[in-house]
Amino acid sequence: MSFSPVQKLSVGTGIALAVLAIVGLTTFLGIRQMIGSEQAVANTNAAIAKLDRVVTRTLDAENAQRGYISTGAESFLEGLDEAQNDVEYALDSLRTLTEDDPEQRRNLDQLGPLISVRFRDVRAAVATRRRAGRDAAEKLLSSETAVRSRGGAGPIASRMRDEEMRVLGDRMRTMTTTGRSARRLILIGTLFSLVLALIAVQPARPSVARRLTERMSRALLLSPELQITQAESARHAGDRLRRLEQIVHALQVPLSAEEVAQLLLQKGAPPLVASLGVVVQRRGDGYLVLRSLGDAVPGLRDGAMLAADLVAPIAQAEQAAEPVVIESATERAKLFPSLGSFSGTGTSDGAFVAAPLTASDGVHGVLLLAFAAQRTFGDDERAYLATLGRLGGLALARVGS
Incomplete structure (x- = not known):
């Protein structure tokens, strides 16, 4: 079956446009995935920070407890309520950040009660110091489970933090892979479309090519702009990923x-x-x-x-x-x-x-x-x-x- 020059031009141009459309759609989906991955990385970093906050502020409460039991100075207790409020806020934030991770939610369900018990013990020891004196409070203190002890909340928080660090690494690798794939697809698809377009226009008479070009120019006007915008977004995201990789590599030696x-x-x-x-x-x-x-x-x-x-x-x-x-x-x-x-x-x-x-x-x-x-x-x-x-x-x- 033979094709006229106009038919060859139409078929070749149609294939080239189809390839560009596929490249554009795939690139758009890849960029959207990269943006979603960056948000996921931010959520993971926030979860790590909140876990650190839970442990740190609980330790602050324990230190305030010990200081008050040893000296009886009320100044040690000034930040106790604030520490408990910070911990409760951090735990609430963690429930939101881990709602899509059943394993982390189970860990959080164990962590929350342990933290509540720890603050209850802290306040009980403080009350004993006021009521019965230092010796009784120190005896009660020796029977309590500190946050970083084997049976305390610290090991659970560390386990949750290790899981979040693993997820962070996986998401960083996914972002890097997606960025590279998007750049590669843009390059290959653009080159392939260019080759098809060059082949298609060869048999066309100058007059036909001129008329078709005039008719199609308006329809194709937006495609290059969209392609440039998507390529620019991918380039910025890719540059940030490359720089993070370079920093990680440089930090492998003592500085x-x-x-x-x-x-x-x-x-x-x-x-x-x-x-x-x-x-x-x-x-x-x-x-x-x-x-x-x-x-x-x-x-x-x-x-x-x-x-x-x-x-x-x-x-x-x-x-x-x-x-x-x-x-x-x-x-x-x-x-x-x-x-x-x-x-x-x-x-x-x-x-x-x-x-x-x-x-x-x-x-x-x-x-x-x-x-x-x-x-x-x-x-x-x-x-x-x-x-x-x-x-x-x-x-x-x-x-x-």
Whole structure:
């Protein structure tokens, strides 16, 4: 069966368009999966942080109990209610974050009652100290099960944390694989469509090609724009994944705290396009600037102690173990009215984010990224910052151990 030049052109063009449509649909699904994976990574990081919060704040309550029993000073009990409220809030958040994981829900069902019993024991020992004295309270204390003992809540929390770390690794690998597959499919599909189009137009007379081109140009106008948008989204997601892989690889060798800070700024910060990047770490009552990149005021330069008028967002991020995100100058002035300037020229006094560098035993530093103007931070960027903070915190924890 022979085909006319117009028929050959139509068939070839139709196949090429079909291939482009398949590539576009598959790429769209891949990008949507990557975005979903980034959100899942953020949820996993949040679950890890909440588990650490449960153990840490329960330990705070135990320390307050021991201090009060030993000295009888009421000041030790000031934070007891706050610690219990923090733990209950963290447990409620964990129930939401683990609702799709039956095994973690079973672990959480065991963890919650143990934590409740532990706080009940803490308050019972405090009441015994008030009523019967130190000796009776210490006797009661010796019979209690501490949070990190074999029969306490600590082992269950550790088991849940290990499972979340495993899930985090699986999701990171899935994101990497999906990104690579999307890039490969875009390239192969585009090349194949180009070859088909070139073959199809060969037998067409110039006049036919000209008429068909004029008729089809309007219909095809949106396809390249859609393809560019999808390719750009895949490229940004792929760049963040590559940088996280590079950071993980670099952290496999021992590094100093300053080298870890340099790695976070040089490899981790560029995708967010900040005008200033700083990594600080607590030293006594203040904060030491480990590394800074950009036009910074003297109080934000390498080796300097953080200026007092710049401490507020850093301290809040460290205390809450959650990022402090400011998206505009108006929000900045409202929440931190006394905050000083990050740069001498005003090029970094718009939006900013202070991301805690966290590990299982707490916060080991803060990453500050500042911007010249206001901007919003999407869910994918927040997930990326949370992962970057987890990697940096684990590395700094190893330095301090």
